[in-house]
Amino acid sequence: MRLVRWLVLVAGLSFAALPLLWMGLSSLKSREDAIRPHLNFVPALGAPADPHSFEFEATGTAYAHLSEVHAGAQASFWSHLWSSVVIGVLSTLASVALGTACALGFSRLEIRAAKDWLFFVLSTRFMPPLAVVVPVLLMYRTLDLQGTHLGLALLYTVFNLSLATWLMKGFLDEIPRAYEEAALVDGYTRAQALWRVVLPEARTGIAVTAVFCLISAWNEYGFAMTLNSSGAVTVPAYFAGLQGNIEGMPWPQIAAGALLFVAPIVVFTWLARAHLLRGITFGTVKQ
Amino acid sequence: MKPLLAIRGLAKSYGAVAALRGVDLDVGEREFLVVLGATGSGKTTLLRSIAGLLAPDAGTIELGGRAANALSPAERDIAYVFQNFSLYPSMTVRENLAFPLRAPGRRLEPAVVDERVARAAGLLRIERLLERPARRLSGGEMQRVAIGRAIVREPRLFLMDEPLSNLDAKLREELRVELAGLARELGAPVVWVTHDHAEALSLADRVAVLGDGRILQSGTPREVYERPADARVGRLVGFPPINVLAVAARDGWWSTDSGARIAPCAPDVPGGARAELGVRPEHVALTGGDGGARVKAVEALGPAALVVLDWCGSEVRALVEAGGPQRAGDSVAPRVDAALACVWRNQPL
Amino acid sequence: MSFLSLERVEKRYPDGTHAVRGIDLSIERGEFVVLLGPSGCGKTTTLRMIAGLERHSAGTIHIDGRDVSGLAPSQRDIGFVFQFYALYPHLSVRENVAFPLMCAAVAKADRERRVREVAASVGIEALLERKPRELSGGDQQRVSLARAMVREPAAWLMDEPLGTLDAGQRAGMVEFLRARQREAGVTTVYVTHDQEEALRLADRVVVMDQGRIEQCGPPARVYAEPATLFVARFVGSPGMNLVAGDCAGGRFMVAGARIADDVRAPDGPLVLGLRPEHVRVDPRGVLRGRCRLDAFHGACRYAWVDTPGTRIALRVSAAAPALAAAEVALGFDAAHACWFDPASGRRVA
Numbered sequence: 001m002r003l004v005r006w007l008v009l010v011a012g013l014s015f016a017a018l019p020l021l022w023m024g025l026s027s028l029k030s031r032e033d034a035i036r037p038h039l040n041f042v043p044a045l046g047a048p049a050d051p052h053s054f055e056f057e058a059t060g061t062a063y064a065h066l067s068e069v070h071a072g073a074q075a076s077f078w079s080h081l082w083s084s085v086v087i088g089v090l091s092t093l094a095s096v097a098l099g100t101a102c103a104l105g106f107s108r109l110e111i112r113a114a115k116d117w118l119f120f121v122l123s124t125r126f127m128p129p130l131a132v133v134v135p136v137l138l139m140y141r142t143l144d145l146q147g148t149h150l151g152l153a154l155l156y157t158v159f160n161l162s163l164a165t166w167l168m169k170g171f172l173d174e175i176p177r178a179y180e181e182a183a184l185v186d187g188y189t190r191a192q193a194l195w196r197v198v199l200p201e202a203r204t205g206i207a208v209t210a211v212f213c214l215i216s217a218w219n220e221y222g223f224a225m226t227l228n229s230s231g232a233v234t235v236p237a238y239f240a241g242l243q244g245n246i247e248g249m250p251w252p253q254i255a256a257g258a259l260l261f262v263a264p265i266v267v268f269t270w271l272a273r274a275h276l277l278r279g280i281t282f283g284t285v286k287q
Numbered sequence: 288m289k290p291l292l293a294i295r296g297l298a299k300s301y302g303a304v305a306a307l308r309g310v311d312l313d314v315g316e317r318e319f320l321v322v323l324g325a326t327g328s329g330k331t332t333l334l335r336s337i338a339g340l341l342a343p344d345a346g347t348i349e350l351g352g353r354a355a356n357a358l359s360p361a362e363r364d365i366a367y368v369f370q371n372f373s374l375y376p377s378m379t380v381r382e383n384l385a386f387p388l389r390a391p392g393r394r395l396e397p398a399v400v401d402e403r404v405a406r407a408a409g410l411l412r413i414e415r416l417l418e419r420p421a422r423r424l425s426g427g428e429m430q431r432v433a434i435g436r437a438i439v440r441e442p443r444l445f446l447m448d449e450p451l452s453n454l455d456a457k458l459r460e461e462l463r464v465e466l467a468g469l470a471r472e473l474g475a476p477v478v479w480v481t482h483d484h485a486e487a488l489s490l491a492d493r494v495a496v497l498g499d500g501r502i503l504q505s506g507t508p509r510e511v512y513e514r515p516a517d518a519r520v521g522r523l524v525g526f527p528p529i530n531v532l533a534v535a536a537r538d539g540w541w542s543t544d545s546g547a548r549i550a551p552c553a554p555d556v557p558g559g560a561r562a563e564l565g566v567r568p569e570h571v572a573l574t575g576g577d578g579g580a581r582v583k584a585v586e587a588l589g590p591a592a593l594v595v596l597d598w599c600g601s602e603v604r605a606l607v608e609a610g611g612p613q614r615a616g617d618s619v620a621p622r623v624d625a626a627l628a629c630v631w632r633n634q635p636l
Numbered sequence: 637m638s639f640l641s642l643e644r645v646e647k648r649y650p651d652g653t654h655a656v657r658g659i660d661l662s663i664e665r666g667e668f669v670v671l672l673g674p675s676g677c678g679k680t681t682t683l684r685m686i687a688g689l690e691r692h693s694a695g696t697i698h699i700d701g702r703d704v705s706g707l708a709p710s711q712r713d714i715g716f717v718f719q720f721y722a723l724y725p726h727l728s729v730r731e732n733v734a735f736p737l738m739c740a741a742v743a744k745a746d747r748e749r750r751v752r753e754v755a756a757s758v759g760i761e762a763l764l765e766r767k768p769r770e771l772s773g774g775d776q777q778r779v780s781l782a783r784a785m786v787r788e789p790a791a792w793l794m795d796e797p798l799g800t801l802d803a804g805q806r807a808g809m810v811e812f813l814r815a816r817q818r819e820a821g822v823t824t825v826y827v828t829h830d831q832e833e834a835l836r837l838a839d840r841v842v843v844m845d846q847g848r849i850e851q852c853g854p855p856a857r858v859y860a861e862p863a864t865l866f867v868a869r870f871v872g873s874p875g876m877n878l879v880a881g882d883c884a885g886g887r888f889m890v891a892g893a894r895i896a897d898d899v900r901a902p903d904g905p906l907v908l909g910l911r912p913e914h915v916r917v918d919p920r921g922v923l924r925g926r927c928r929l930d931a932f933h934g935a936c937r938y939a940w941v942d943t944p945g946t947r948i949a950l951r952v953s954a955a956a957p958a959l960a961a962a963e964v965a966l967g968f969d970a971a972h973a974c975w976f977d978p979a980s981g982r983r984v985a
Contacts, residue, residue: 178369181340186440187361187390200377326773326802426675455674456830460873464940468928482802489931489938508932509954525934528807569935584814586836587855589872590913590951591935593836595811606935609856 020262026255028058034251062252066260070250072242073233077257080238084218085264086149087234091156092214096206098157099164100172104194106165107172108180118169121162129159130222140227147231152224156217163216164209171205172198207275211268218265235261289352291316291476292337292444297346298500299332306332308500309346314444314478319470322480323487323523324497330480331370333497334446337478338367351443361392366437370449376422380413380432383421387440407435410469427458434466438473447479451486463489484524488512496520517631521565527593530566530603535559541630547599548577550625565629568593571605573613576622582613596621637701638662639823640686640791645695647681647847655681657847658695663840666821668814672834673844674870679827680795682844686825687716687793700790710739715784717794722780723768729779730755730764736787754786757816774805781813791823798833810836831871835859843867860911862974865981868909874938874949877915879908879923880978891944893922900985901975909974909983912938915950917959918967923948930960941966 026034028043033056040048043058066077073080102121106114136155137146145151175198183193199206224237233241239254269276290313297310306329314320324330335341337348339360348355355363366387374383384404388395408414411431416424424432430450437445451459467490470477480497481487487494488508495505504516515521521529532549534541536556540548541564549564573594580598587609594605594613598621605621613619640663647656656678663669671679684690686697688709697704704712715736723732730751737747755761758778768776777797784792797813798806814837817824828834834841835855843850843858843866851863862868868876881890883906888896895908925943930952937952939959948966952959975985 176371178371179375181338181360182367182369182436183386183390184340184360185338185363185365185367186387186436187392189361189391192391197375201375203377325804456832456873457674457870457875464874464929464931467931468940471929482804484803485933488934512932512934523804526803526807528804567935584818586814587859588832589835589859590911609859 020259023255023258027062027252027259028060029056029252030059030061031250031252033057034255035248062250062256065250065253066256068253070242070253071247073238074230075233077235077238077253077260080233080235081257081261083149083228083232084234084261087152087156087232088214088217090149090153091160091217092210094153094157095160095164095213096168096210099161099209100168100199100202100206102161102165103168103172104198106169108177108194108198118166121165124162125159133223133226136223137226145227147228149232152228152232152234153217155223155227156213156220160213160216164213167209167212168202168205171202171208175201204275207272211272211276214268215265290314291318291351292478293347293349294337295347295349297333297336297343297348299329299336299341299343305500307336307343310497310500310502312495312502312505314476317474317476319467319477319479319490319492320495321487321491321493322478322495322497323482323484324480325482325523328497329500330482330497331448334367334448334478334480337444338365338446339363340367361390364440364442365444365446366440366442367446368433368437368448368450370452374421374424374429374432374436377420379418379420380424381417383432384408384417384435384439387436403439403441407439410438411435426454427462430454430462443476445475445477445479447477449481449483450479452481452483459486466490484526488524494524496523498523513627515565515629518563518565521629525567527568527588527604527606530564530568530571532564532566532601532603533561534564535561543599543601545600547579547601549598550623550628552630560632563631565631566603566623567627568604568606570624570627571596571603572622572624573605573607573611573619574622576620578618578620580619580621582615582617582619584615585613594619637698639665639667639700640825641698642682642686643696643698645682645685645697646693647678647685647690648693655847656685656692659847659849661842661849661852663823663825665823668817668824668826668837668839669842670826670828670834670838670840671842671844672828672831672870673850674829676846677844678847679829679844683793683795683825683827686791687714688712689716713790715787715789715792717780717784717792717797719796719799723776723783725768727767728764729760729766729768729771732768732779733764733782733786736783750786754782758782758785758812772805773801774809777801777809781816785816785820785822789822791825792817794824794826796828797826798830799828806833813837832873835871841871843870845870860972861983862909863983865907865909865976865978868974868976868983872911874912876909876911876974877946877948877950878976879910879943879946879948881906881908890923895922896970896973898970899975901977902984905978906984907976907978909976910948910968911972912949913951914969914972915948915966916968917950917952917956917964919965921965921967923966923968925964925966927959927962927964930958939964 025041025043033040038052040054040056042055044055045058047057048055069076105111106118111117140146140151179197179201180193183197188196219236221236224234225240228237242249292314294310294312297307299307310333322330322333332341336343339358350363381404384407385400388400388403408417411434413431413435416428434450451462463486479490491508493505494508494511496503496511498519504511504520511520512524515524518531521531532543534543534549536552536558539551541550541552541562542548580596583595583597586593590609591606592609592611594607596603596605642659642661645656645659648654659682671682673679681690685692688704688707699712733751733754734747737750755764758781760775760778760782763771763775798809801809810833826837838855840853841855841858842852845866851858851867858867859871862871862876865878868878879890881888881895883899883901884903886897886899887894888899888906888908923943925941928940928942930937930939937954939950939952941948941964950966974983976982977984
């Protein structure tokens with residue numbers, strides 16, 4: 001029984017992780033090895049004796065070349081990664097802060113027609129975002145937000161705000177009202193009670209919401225491509241732009257860049273994992 | 288002497304549902320008042336109105352002789368122990384205890400805070416828990432600390448909303464004894480709400496029975512137990528529950544329609560008068576009567592046994608010493624101690 | 637062979653928790669057995685293993701002569717009542733009660749007849765068309781009992797079914813449950829942490845602690861002759877008073893004072909166990925202390941006296957003079973004393 005369980009686990013894991021592994025191996029190849037027609041996937045330290053073996057010479061040049069400016073792009077990978085980080089972090093902070101504020105209102109105050117408002121908030125996600133790309137483009141051109149960090153960060157914030165509001169409302173509803181009421185009786189004002197008691201208890205929810213917002217902003221492609229093709233280009237748009245490369249695609253560099261691009265999300269999610277797990281079981285542990 | 292808390296005509300409705308329909312209640316300077324009521328009788332609404340967490344629709348609340356309706360919860364200087372909440376799980380016990388003292392309006396020196404926390408911890412014997420995060424405490428420990436949170440404040444009134452109801456039966460009983468002793472020691476005024484009559488009887492200086500959004504009766508535990516104002520109060524207080532029998536005066540006896548002669552009635556009662564008779568199970572003896580009853584079941588209750596009788600078709604419970612000879616199916620001749628029976632006249636069933 | 641038997645049943649969770657540490661129990665057909673213990677003692681786990689909701693890690697479970705180890709809950713022919721009613725909110729009461737019959741492919745006419753019968757027996761006929769959320773807690777629990785009963789299973793398993801009700805509703809439900817079970821004669825295993833409930837309901841009480849059975853016997857025996865210190869403390873409200881001392885040549889000494897003679901126990905450390913009803917105020921008594929609390933209990937009063945080393949509870953009649961804060965001397969009824977070996981925790985005499 002145990003053995004079968006392990007076998008299934010291992011099979012599932014290898015199936016899921018194979019593309020990542022392949023990407024990792026590709027990032028260690030030279031360009032020639034990467035586009036060689038025969039199969040080579042065993043990294044070796046020196047050049048393989050038999051050119052038709054499965055071996056290839058492992059090299060770090062792809063990582064070193066990330067700082068080069070490739071044809072089809074305006075800057076090196078690192079500067080695009082920086083754009084992604086700035087836009088991702090800004091929009092995540094803004095969505096979580098605004099979403100939490102909205103959710104606090106919906107969860108704790110008596111708002112007339114609160115259900116209708118919540119439905120309206122959700123309805124902003126009904127339309128595929130790319131349907132409004134042209135009006136947004138025109139608007140951004142007028143406002144001079146095209147090709148800026150601020151422009152994309154604003155846009156992602158707007159997209160993620162509905163998600164953040166709904167998620168946070170769910171989490172805040174789970175925190176007993178008695179928490180604030182106890183603080184009120186103890187001599188705190190409502191604002192102090194929210195800040196000192198409710199928000200600390202909502203850390204889990206905040207972490208979960210932040211992960212979702214960051215992932216969505218980090219991987220967004222459509223708007224990044226149309227709005228920021230000329231400045232503050234994020235990594236997904238940068239990779240796509242490399243397709244126009246007259247020297248052909250620099251596969252090892254793309255593999256190396258993609259790995260580095262995934263890394264921050266993995267690290268962030270890893271750091272927040274304790275909260276995430278608690279977040280998933282939230283509401284089921286208490287009676 | 289003016290009462291510490293005076294409530295007049297307090298009413299509150301939630302939509303079409305009236306929770307309180309005019310409550311009058313006084314709490315004295317050093318009084319332990321227990322408000323006893325069934326689930327949904329408006330107990331929590333009453334407490335929340337006193338605390339200022341809820342604005343009543345009508346009525347006045349006076350604290351220390353001053354109108355308090357318009358005061359915020361903080362200004363009322365009242366401590367509240369909640370039923371479904373005890374502590375902030377992410378803080379340690381010490382932080383939880385100090386939290387009310389660190390409220391910005393209070394401006395206490397850190398040394399004073401430490402001293403009060405230490406004193407409360409000593410009173411409740413939770414010193415060894417001080418550095419532990421609240422979420423790692425057991426239920427009983429949590430509730431102890433929650434009460435500590437109220438004590439550190441040195442408020443002018445304690446409000447307790449069924450603080451023991453989420454604990455195991457055994458733990459509840461232990462903490463009850465301890466809190467009753469502590470309250471007497473501190474001499475602090477307490478309003479404690481509960482649905483548990485044993486809690487009410489053993490803790491209270493005075494019990495106020497709440498039903499239908501009104502105070503049905505208020506008095507010492509003994510008064511409420513021995514002289515309940517009506518059958519509802521009688522049923523709410525005491526275990527095993529009081530026997531309530533519909534009777535009519537016949538030949539100098541209160542008799543059931545099926546002919547069981549329960550107790551002699553006073554000579555001034557006209558024949559045929561109807562009444563409800565309330566008889567505590569411990570006032571039913573199994574011998575000395577006319578007979579005509581059969582034992583339906585015998586239940587062990589530890590020191591006592593509960594004997595369920597079929598007395599000419601009426602179900603009557605008797606509480607007797609454990610280890611008696613009665614078995615199900617036996618015939619007995621029950622007798623009611625007439626002096627201790629309650630007669631409620633002219634009350635529709 | 638008995639109807640339901642557990643042999644050396646254990647439950648170990650993957651995280652290493654040893655919830656049940658080897659239980660032997662046999663239950664006769666038609667018996668009402670109550671598993672009693674504090675939270676975390678393994679009683680619920682045991683019940684869930686009988687039901688098949690949890691798999692036992694070792695030992696065997698037989699129901700009606702059949703080893704049920706590999707059987708799913710649905711194949712064990714049992715009805716389970718959960719602590720939280722677990723009614724389907726989107727179905728009416730009628731549909732909820734009929735639900736277990738739906739998957740058993742019972743003819744429609746039969747099904748309706750069964751639902752009507754069961755509804756009548758638990759007294760919910762008038763509620764059949766309502767939705768669960770429109771019912772009070774007591775009524776919801778009746779519905780969930782009806783659902784367990786509708787299928788006429790070989791055994792009823794009940795996990796603290798009255799835990800969420802308030803004291804008043806609970807008293808009535810206990811009698812109802814007991815009567816229904818006697819009438820239907822269905823083997824019942826019932827879990828509770830409330831010793832009073834256990835004593836009232838059970839043909840046999842099984843007291844559990846830390847995954848083991850401490851004592852198993854009829855309620856009166858468990859109350860009067862607890863097998864271990866744990867049972868002595870846990871059963872009874874308040875529990876048995878325990879006085880630690882030493883035995884030498886048949887004399888029981890506490891801190892140099894002679895408390896009892898003619899004790900039939902070996903020399904060495906010994907614990908005296910006394911039920912509160914066997915302790916009395918006695919000017920010649922050797923146990924002395926100050927009364928901490930004198931609490932009214934309805935039919936009687938309980939007083940707590942702090943003697944050196946231990947706090948002793950005694951039961952006094954409601955009419956006896958007040959003891960609060962007085963210095964009192966206590967005597968006891970040697971015939972009812974229990975003696976325990978503090979090392980093993982077991983009763984020795």
